[in-house]
Amino acid sequence: MRIAQAVPVVIGVVIISFVLTRALPGDPAVQFAGIAATPESIEEVRVQLGLDKPLPEQFVIYVGQLLQGDLGQSVSTGRPVTTELASRLPASLELTLCALILSCGIAIPLGVLAATRPGSWIDQLCRLLVTAGVSLPTFFTGIVLIYVFYYLLGVAPSPLGRLDFIYLEPPHVTGFFLIDAAVDGDWETWLGALKQLVLPAITLALFTLAPIARMTRAAMLSALSADYIRTARAAGLGSREVLYGYAFRNALLPVVTTLGMVFSFVLGANVLVEKVFAWPGIGSYAVEALVVSDYAAVQGFVLSMALLFVFLNLVIDLTYSVIDPRFGTAAK
Amino acid sequence: MSISRRHFLATGAAVMGTLPFARAIPALAASDTLVAVSGQTINSLDLHRTGTNRASYQIAINCYDRLVTFGTKEAPGGGLSYDYSTIEPELAESWTISDDGLVITFKLKPDAIFQDGSKVTAEDVKWSFDRAVSVGGFPSTQMKAGGFERPDQFEAVDAETFVVRLDKPSKLSLPDLAVPVPFIINSKLAKEQATSDDPWATEYLHQNTIGSGAYKVTRWDSGQQVVFERFDGWVGGPLPQVRRIIMREVPSAATQRALVERGDVHIAFDIPDKDAAELADKVTVYSTPIENCIHALCLNTKFEPFQDPDVRKAIAYAVPYEAIFQAAAYGRGAPLWGGEAEISDIAWPRKTRYATDVDKAKEHMAKSKYPDGFDTTLSISTDLAYWMEPAALLIQEAVAKLGIKAEVEKIPGANWRTASLVEKRLPFHLENFGGWLNTPDYYFFWAYQDGHLFNSSNYFNEEVEQLTNETLHMAMDDPEYAPKIKRMFEIVLEDLPRIPLWQPALNVAINGADGYEFWFHRQLDVRPLQSAES
Numbered sequence: 001m002r003i004a005q006a007v008p009v010v011i012g013v014v015i016i017s018f019v020l021t022r023a024l025p026g027d028p029a030v031q032f033a034g035i036a037a038t039p040e041s042i043e044e045v046r047v048q049l050g051l052d053k054p055l056p057e058q059f060v061i062y063v064g065q066l067l068q069g070d071l072g073q074s075v076s077t078g079r080p081v082t083t084e085l086a087s088r089l090p091a092s093l094e095l096t097l098c099a100l101i102l103s104c105g106i107a108i109p110l111g112v113l114a115a116t117r118p119g120s121w122i123d124q125l126c127r128l129l130v131t132a133g134v135s136l137p138t139f140f141t142g143i144v145l146i147y148v149f150y151y152l153l154g155v156a157p158s159p160l161g162r163l164d165f166i167y168l169e170p171p172h173v174t175g176f177f178l179i180d181a182a183v184d185g186d187w188e189t190w191l192g193a194l195k196q197l198v199l200p201a202i203t204l205a206l207f208t209l210a211p212i213a214r215m216t217r218a219a220m221l222s223a224l225s226a227d228y229i230r231t232a233r234a235a236g237l238g239s240r241e242v243l244y245g246y247a248f249r250n251a252l253l254p255v256v257t258t259l260g261m262v263f264s265f266v267l268g269a270n271v272l273v274e275k276v277f278a279w280p281g282i283g284s285y286a287v288e289a290l291v292v293s294d295y296a297a298v299q300g301f302v303l304s305m306a307l308l309f310v311f312l313n314l315v316i317d318l319t320y321s322v323i324d325p326r327f328g329t330a331a332k
Numbered sequence: 333m334s335i336s337r338r339h340f341l342a343t344g345a346a347v348m349g350t351l352p353f354a355r356a357i358p359a360l361a362a363s364d365t366l367v368a369v370s371g372q373t374i375n376s377l378d379l380h381r382t383g384t385n386r387a388s389y390q391i392a393i394n395c396y397d398r399l400v401t402f403g404t405k406e407a408p409g410g411g412l413s414y415d416y417s418t419i420e421p422e423l424a425e426s427w428t429i430s431d432d433g434l435v436i437t438f439k440l441k442p443d444a445i446f447q448d449g450s451k452v453t454a455e456d457v458k459w460s461f462d463r464a465v466s467v468g469g470f471p472s473t474q475m476k477a478g479g480f481e482r483p484d485q486f487e488a489v490d491a492e493t494f495v496v497r498l499d500k501p502s503k504l505s506l507p508d509l510a511v512p513v514p515f516i517i518n519s520k521l522a523k524e525q526a527t528s529d530d531p532w533a534t535e536y537l538h539q540n541t542i543g544s545g546a547y548k549v550t551r552w553d554s555g556q557q558v559v560f561e562r563f564d565g566w567v568g569g570p571l572p573q574v575r576r577i578i579m580r581e582v583p584s585a586a587t588q589r590a591l592v593e594r595g596d597v598h599i600a601f602d603i604p605d606k607d608a609a610e611l612a613d614k615v616t617v618y619s620t621p622i623e624n625c626i627h628a629l630c631l632n633t634k635f636e637p638f639q640d641p642d643v644r645k646a647i648a649y650a651v652p653y654e655a656i657f658q659a660a661a662y663g664r665g666a667p668l669w670g671g672e673a674e675i676s677d678i679a680w681p682r683k684t685r686y687a688t689d690v691d692k693a694k695e696h697m698a699k700s701k702y703p704d705g706f707d708t709t710l711s712i713s714t715d716l717a718y719w720m721e722p723a724a725l726l727i728q729e730a731v732a733k734l735g736i737k738a739e740v741e742k743i744p745g746a747n748w749r750t751a752s753l754v755e756k757r758l759p760f761h762l763e764n765f766g767g768w769l770n771t772p773d774y775y776f777f778w779a780y781q782d783g784h785l786f787n788s789s790n791y792f793n794e795e796v797e798q799l800t801n802e803t804l805h806m807a808m809d810d811p812e813y814a815p816k817i818k819r820m821f822e823i824v825l826e827d828l829p830r831i832p833l834w835q836p837a838l839n840v841a842i843n844g845a846d847g848y849e850f851w852f853h854r855q856l857d858v859r860p861l862q863s864a865e866s
Contacts, residue, residue, distance in 0.1 A: 026746025032383040044468040075383040158596045278582040293746045
């Protein structure tokens, strides 16, 4: 049922991404014909890329390819878009998920503590972190971290992407280096991949900390002042049980919603972090593709992101019914 | 393409892999591996493919041979540079040119082998040349510049003799064989991979290097790195000293800088002028002015105010050259203003007679049809904003003194080429062009001839058309050559469709390596590199 609802969304995305890429300024034929292109060679390239055909025909061809699971060929990298996404999406997801886990690990306890002790030093600390997280752009944090931990102190590895050249990529299973290396039992590479992850993950975590901590704090505050908490306290339940069994469980709903938003937001904000740390992720790929009007790549990126978000929303909805069983029954 | 994990770990300093990274990489320096970083993405191993970008030219240079190459000389900014005036053998052992200049006969080196061990034959050369003139797009255009247009011009006489027949003699033919485009491919291997849809095996060559060059690509991770491994059977030149070179992509200039400063990488290639200026006292920095390349302010002669010669002169005298050179290029490159009025030699790019002189500018403006000025837009590309933006702002401020209100318009990179070069619809804009074949007439052919791509000012002058056509293929030692070139300079520096600003530099920071050589294609030639410790 929930999956069926996603179908019109995906169809919409297919149409919009197709139309939008064509509406963008820039002519891919001119771009790809190279530096010293003549009008004839530009025309040759246009024919090669199939851009001389009328738009509806191009669209039919595109949809036909899509139905066969073919996202087309990226002109700028010369590889199928599917291959490109498959190699880059895991890089971005690994980074984003690590950053989110890290930031949840800090932000949620921090938010809870701040809410239970409003006005205390921990509340002030929470406020400080939130302000810093919001006001520092990711590329700036990234460069500062590189400067301090790599350049000055020399404790961080060189910011050269997912793995240093000393290591080879682990055999491909999921595309997540940490998981793949662990599956392979190669702990040396695992450690190598982890070290490369630390700085960019901290950079992104600092950025995502703010909304999560703030939402946790606000949700906890409102939960703690609710009637059922008073009732629970009056019934003589232990403060620990009241806090975690009742208040936190109820406060989790808005936090999960925020998490979903932050996740989608961060996948986009990744671009700058990926650039600073030479991370071969999907963000930098999409930007490159956009700059050179690489239609197939842009469409593939938009489509895969749309599918990812549809999936993400599904997961969030399902999480709701786990946290609060009433969601599941109300839908039925 | 990929080498086995065990093999990789077993070789060289990879044994040090158990150490923490920051210590392990400098250890590589002691061995025979060099690491270079660059902000550009290599998007194909085949230069002839549609959409192959400039960064990928380095594959053609390092992994393939051409028949001939250029010599080496001292570069103006220190270090070494290619030398356009001497042509040296690469795959060809020798060549003869017929008396009428129409037939060039190459003798291939008899011991030349491809990286798979098979002999390089004239048949391979013919197949590769046929491919370059047939695939269309940029490679075919570049081949045409040397007079190579059709497969029937090329003939493999026997295994070691290759003949090119030209329609007309041209001084550009031989140099055009030394540019990255006419690289020699192992045609037997390529033909095995070709299909009826893909007769030139572009799919296979996109992923594999099958040449006779000094290096082969053993690993290419799109968007991340290329690993070059030396081919010990190379006969095209002296065998390189470095066995393995890793070219890593690092988009952020700040990160590149940190890496090279700490010595974890040996070469940061093509860094911004600002970083070059600041790094210069910490590591070795080569800033070589790019030959035959000019950053210019263009005045489109299709647009009314710029048709007035006094308006053009006024602007040429108003431009704050020195301030732009410092703000946009951090003083890197070569100034192109404030030269002698008289043209006594045929050097190009050359200093113009113009320099910042507000009084003269005002005089010309007063004489023009627009004594009170006019409104216009000054267009720049967002992709090139690093130099165009500061330059545009300073120009905007300067021409305001003449009553010219220039609104700065930023055009997205994808649209810039279409707007400026293809449609040529920008009245007042900044542009850059550099010609691979380093003669003034070649620059003029692209930038000053009517309808040609880099003539974004829509310039047309009958005499320049004629002089360019006459000199383009004329030998440089022809007695008529120099006077005609000087006349061309005179006309365009008087007419000013493009106001030369400065000659940009290619900046390379080096820490722990040696032997860097500048090339006109602006890519890293890894062959002469050495490790500084060894």
